[in-house]
Amino acid sequence: MDLITMEQLKEILKVRSDWCVSIFMPTHRVGQEIQQDPIRFKNLLSDVEDRLLAKGVRLPDVKEALKNPQRLLQSSIFWQHQSDGLAVFFTKDSFCFFRMPVKFVETLVITDRFHIKPILPILTNDGTFHILAISQNSLRFLEGTRYTVDEVDLGDTPGTLAEIFPDGFPKSQLQIHTGRAKPSGGGPRSAIFHADDPSDDIKEYMQKWFRIIDKTIVNLLSETKSPLVLAGVKNYFPLYKEINNYPYLMDEGIPGSPDEMKDEDLHKKGWAIVEPVFSKEREAASAKYQQLLGTGQTTSDVAEAVLAAHHGKIESIFIAVGVQVWGRFDPENLKVDVHETLQPGDEDLLDFIGIETLIKGGAVFAVPTEDIPDKALLAAVMRY
Helix, strand or coil, X not given: CCCCCHHHHHHHHHCCCCCEEEEEEECCCCCHHHHHHHHHHHHHHHHHHHHHHHCCCCHHHXXXXXXXXXXXXXXXXXXXXXXXXXXXXXXXXXXXXXXXXXXXXXXXXXXXXXXXXXXXXXXXXXXXXXXXXXXXCEEEEEEECCCCEEECCCCCCCCCHHHHCCCCCCHHHCEEEECCCCCCCCXXXXXXXXXXXXXXXXXXXXXXHHHHHHHHHHHHHCCCCCCXXXXXXXXXXXXXXXXXXXXXXXXXXXXXCHHHCCHHHHHHHHXXXXXXXXXXXXXXXXXXXXXXXXXXCEECCHHHHHHHHHCCCEEEEEEECCCCCEEEEECCCCEEEECCCCCCCCEEHHXXXXXXXXXCCCXXXXXXXXXXXHHCCEEEEECC
């Protein structure tokens, strides 16, 4: 899985071109369906070529822009390591992709900016959380939704407590026993350092390790409000909370050795902890919308919401996924035109509203239309 940060999102949103291609498609982790994913992607690239040629783009320019997506298509290793959905963004001068735990509806959008509304559920208040699973011998950072879980690469962050000890440190102070997990290729079981009840010296190095981990987590999640659940032996909880700088660390954690839990086990336990948080935020936003109806502090009108989002007035908004409302916004003259069908120069105004609200600190709940108050395409509460 590829973690997308708010900084990356802002860079994507800065891109403007005569044509920006945004592709979303469902993918598969295992099973026979894996073989169908590159075929689906190939068909989407064919559609891209047809649409660009219909727009009058020169064939050599189209072929040049398709080079990077074609490389993905031809990589068998890439298709063997998928999440639940794939998002691809490219122009003639730029290219990026993200494998995400979202089962996207197949979507192809070509306008003068990238279309990102399908990934809003990953970036918003509703449904994405993280699990930090720590044992002295391993470190896992997982990103989950209600239904999915993926491991996120922590880069150069030390993955074991032993990596923190300086050369010459008497590791004999740690209890060493034979681990339960046996290497897949057979042979002897690996020695495992055990520090569940650490001495003062070991505690000092554990806290050093935890500070490095905390810095990494804060950098990755700094512009999100994603709940973070700690998993580990109970003795680790107070040690980690003492050095923690991430404001959305949950009070409740997952006790026990993560080494004995699969990603799916941690996901199930983690979701049970965070689900009440998501439900409470969503229900509170919906109740406030209903309470303020008729006061002038709510709107379900697309044009009005565009202007409110532009000015940073939206406190919270429910917005429909899988639906586009085409139109144009002129920020200089504060003019919004809503069109029934896609016209040249149009963008998805729901996409614009969601992104502007998110960037300016509002809460965004990207949900199916039937879950929006009054079953509208959007339902916004204003700050004032």
